[in-house]
Amino acid sequence: MTSSTSSPPHATVDNRGHFSLASQRAILWWGVALAIVYGLAFVLLLQQAPLKSPQWSADEVAQWYVANGTKIKWGAVICSWTGCFMMPIWAVFAAQMARVEPGRWKVWSALTLASGTLMSIYLALPPMMWGVAAYTAPRKNSEVTTLMHELASLTMTTTDQAYIFAWIAVSVIALRPATQQVKNNPFPRWWAYGSLWITFMFEAGAFAFLPRTGPFAWNGLLVFWSPFVLFTVWIIIQSNLCFRAIRAQREDPAENYFA
Template sequence: MVLEQSAAGTAAPAHPFAGLPRATITNLRILVWTGPICVLMVFFGLFVMAGFFPPPSPELTGAEVAEVWNDHQRLKQAGMIVCFMGGTLYATFTLAIGVMLRKCTPDAVMPITQTVIGVFGTVYFSFNFLILAVAGFRPDGPNETTQTLHDLGFILTFSPAAPFFLQYAAIAMIILQMPKPLVPRWVAYFNLWVAIGLVPPSFIPLFESGPLAWNGLLGFYIPVVVFGAWFLVMVPLLLRMLPKSEQPLPAT
C-alpha cells in the first residue's frame, strides 16, 4: 500500500483512492447509489405493487393461488418487472463494493471473490421475479401450472441464501484484514451477522408452514429486515469512503 510521511515523520498509509481520476470517483459514486435504488425497487414492486407483504401462504391450493394472481393481475406482473429491473442493479452495487475494497487491501483474492459471488447471486435476485411474472401470465390456465410457477418463484426469491452468505462473509474477511483506520471493525461483524440471518431461508423448500416457511418469521421477516439493514449500513459507509470532492486526490 502506498505510504506518505506524517507530520511526526512516521509512515502512514495514503488515502486508498489517491490518484484516481475524477471520472472514476464519479462512476464509483454512481454505482454505490445503485444499491439503494435496487432494494427500493424490489421492495416497492414486491410489497406495494404486487401486495405480497407478507407473501401468500405456501399452504394455498392451486385454485387459491390462481385467485391470488387474478386479483389485480397486471399490477402484480408490473410489480415483478420492477423487481426484476431493480434486482439486476445488485450486480452494479456488488461491483462498487469489490472495486472500493480492493483499493483498501493489497490482497485481491477476497475482493474478487466477493464480486464474483455477488454477481452470481444477482441471478437469484432478478430471474426469480420473471418466473413470478409468468405465474401471473395465465392465471385462468391449469391451476397446477400456475401453482408450480408460483411456488418456484417464491422459493427462488427467499431460499437461495448461500451466495449472499458467502459474499458477506468475504466482505467481513476483507475488512478484518485491512488497516484499522480504513473501515470500522464493527462493519465486518455486522456483515457476519447479516450472513447468519440469511441462513434459515435456505430451508424454505422443506416447510409449508411455521417460522421457516417463505412467509414465516425466520423465512421472511428476519431475512427482509437484515437484508434491508445491510444496505442501510453499507451505502453510507461506501459514500463516506469516497472523497467529498470529485477532484482527483494527489498520488504520493
C-alpha cells in the same frame, strides 16, 4: 533515433482518480435507485411482503393470480428492469475492497463481485416467475400456476448462499488489522461483526423447503422477515460507509487513488 515520449498513464489526465471516484459514486447511486424501485414494486405491485401462505390450495393460488393479475404483471415488468440492482452496488463495494486488500490477486474482492452478480440473478428471477404465473393463470390449470408460484417463492428464500459469500468476504477484510490502518476505509472492524451476524441469520433460508407453517416456512420470521429486514439494513449501512469513504478519498490531497 530518438524514441518518442509518452505521457505517464495518470500524470496529465485525472491524476488523482476523480473520474473513478465520481463513477463509483454515480454507479452506487444508480444501484440504490434501482433497489428502491424494485422494493416498491415488490411490496405494492407483486404484493409479496410477506410471501403468500404456503398452505394455500392450488385453487386459492390461481384465484389470487387471476384477481391481481394486472398488478402482478406490471410488478414483473418493473422488477425485470430493476432486479439486478445488486450488480452496480457490489461493483462499487468490490472496488473499495480492492483498494484496501493487499496483494496482486484481490481474491476477496473478486469473490464479492461474483457473489453480487449471482445474487442479482436470484433477485431478478422470482418476480419474473410470479409474472409468468399471472400471465398464464386465466388459461392454465391451477396446478401449473401453483408450481410456478411455489418455484418463485422458494427461489426467493432458499438461495441464501449467493449472499453468504459476499458477507464473508467483507467480514474477512474488515477483521484484518492492516485494513484498519488504511485511510478512508469503508470497512470498519465493527462492521465485520454485523456482517457475520447477518450471514448466520441468512442460513435459515434453505429450511423453507421443509415446513409450510412456523418461523421456517417461506413466509416465516426466520426465513422471510429476518433476512428481508437485515438485507435492507445491511445495504443501507454499507452504502453509507462507501459514500463517506469516496467523499473522503476525493477530498484528501494525500490520497493515492491508484494504490
